[in-house]
Amino acid sequence: MPGTQQTCRIVVLISGSGTNLQALIDELAGKTTSGQIVAAISNRPDVGGLERAARAGIATAVVNHQDFSDRDSFDAALIACIDSYQPDLVVLAGFMRILTPAFVTHFHGRLLNIHPSLLPKHKGLHTHQRALEAGDSEHGTTVHFVTAELDGGPVVIQASIPVLSEDTVASLAARVQQEEHLIYPLAMNWFIQGRLRLVDNQACLDGEPIPAGGLRLDDFETDMRVQPDA
Ligand SMILES: Nc1nc2c(c(=O)[nH]1)N[C@@H](CN(C=O)c1ccc(C(=O)N[C@@H](CCC(=O)O)C(=O)O)cc1)CN2
Numbered sequence: 001m002p003g004t005q006q007t008c009r010i011v012v013l014i015s016g017s018g019t020n021l022q023a024l025i026d027e028l029a030g031k032t033t034s035g036q037i038v039a040a041i042s043n044r045p046d047v048g049g050l051e052r053a054a055r056a057g058i059a060t061a062v063v064n065h066q067d068f069s070d071r072d073s074f075d076a077a078l079i080a081c082i083d084s085y086q087p088d089l090v091v092l093a094g095f096m097r098i099l100t101p102a103f104v105t106h107f108h109g110r111l112l113n114i115h116p117s118l119l120p121k122h123k124g125l126h127t128h129q130r131a132l133e134a135g136d137s138e139h140g141t142t143v144h145f146v147t148a149e150l151d152g153g154p155v156v157i158q159a160s161i162p163v164l165s166e167d168t169v170a171s172l173a174a175r176v177q178q179e180e181h182l183i184y185p186l187a188m189n190w191f192i193q194g195r196l197r198l199v200d201n202q203a204c205l206d207g208e209p210i211p212a213g214g215l216r217l218d219d220f221e222t223d224m225r226v227q228p229d230a
Pocket residue numbers: 092095096097098099100101104113114115116124125146147148149150151152153
């Protein structure tokens with residue numbers, strides 16, 4: 001129908017508890033937004049994220065990387081599974097497998113990840129431990145477009161937190177995840193609204209190039225944060 005915005009079909013890839021998946025589910029729940037999570041796909045069976053999706057009435061699937069002899073065959077099977085849901089956007093939410101260039105090319109421009117560090121610092125795994133060991137004064141999380149370069153894709157938005165002297169890996173991870181659950185729904189909504197796009201490998205919001213370090217959550221309306229009692 002003229003003027004009717006097509007629903008943005010979203011597939012979410014997970015490997016674990018799925019708290020970021022839950023944040024995306026909650027963001028879309030009961031809203032008239034033109035976005036819909038049509039499937040949650042895990043590379044590991046029996047993870048909490050699959051239960052979260054099922055509770056929300058979202059289709060689930062498992063493509064277990066341990067069932068494949070190499071990355072190329074795993075990624076080919078994962079592509080086929082994802083494509084069966086005809087997505088407009090693929091969101092990595094705690095997805096713990098390095099993806100092949102063929103996979104990234106197939107979903108170029110419609111593949112987002114959230115990484116638990118202030119990229120380009122601490123690419124890869126065990127970011128909270130590494131931030132503590134490095135004596136970082138601040139830490140945080142980054143939403144970026146996914147490219148073949150691990151955690152090297154164009155940054156969309158970041159949120160930072162101070163590292164406290166008493167912080168442990170667990171306490172740091174918990175505070176980082178609080179920020180993740182704010183910036184990922186924000187970035188997802190920008191994509192759903194057609195405002196966030198990858199143009200010639202440059203992340204753009206409303207047609208304007210996003211600076212290399214990404215946008216900062218603090219630059220945006222913070223009414224999404226729980227305001228302390230007046
Ligand atoms: N080609 C890309 N693939 C992926 C990217 C990316 O930017 N480009 N982002 C990652 C997400 N990620 C960090 O945010 C990440 C995930 C997994 C690993 C990793 O070393 N995985 C190991 C297995 C670890 C495990 O199973 O526990 C591996 O794949 O051998 C590093 C970073 C998603 N993929």
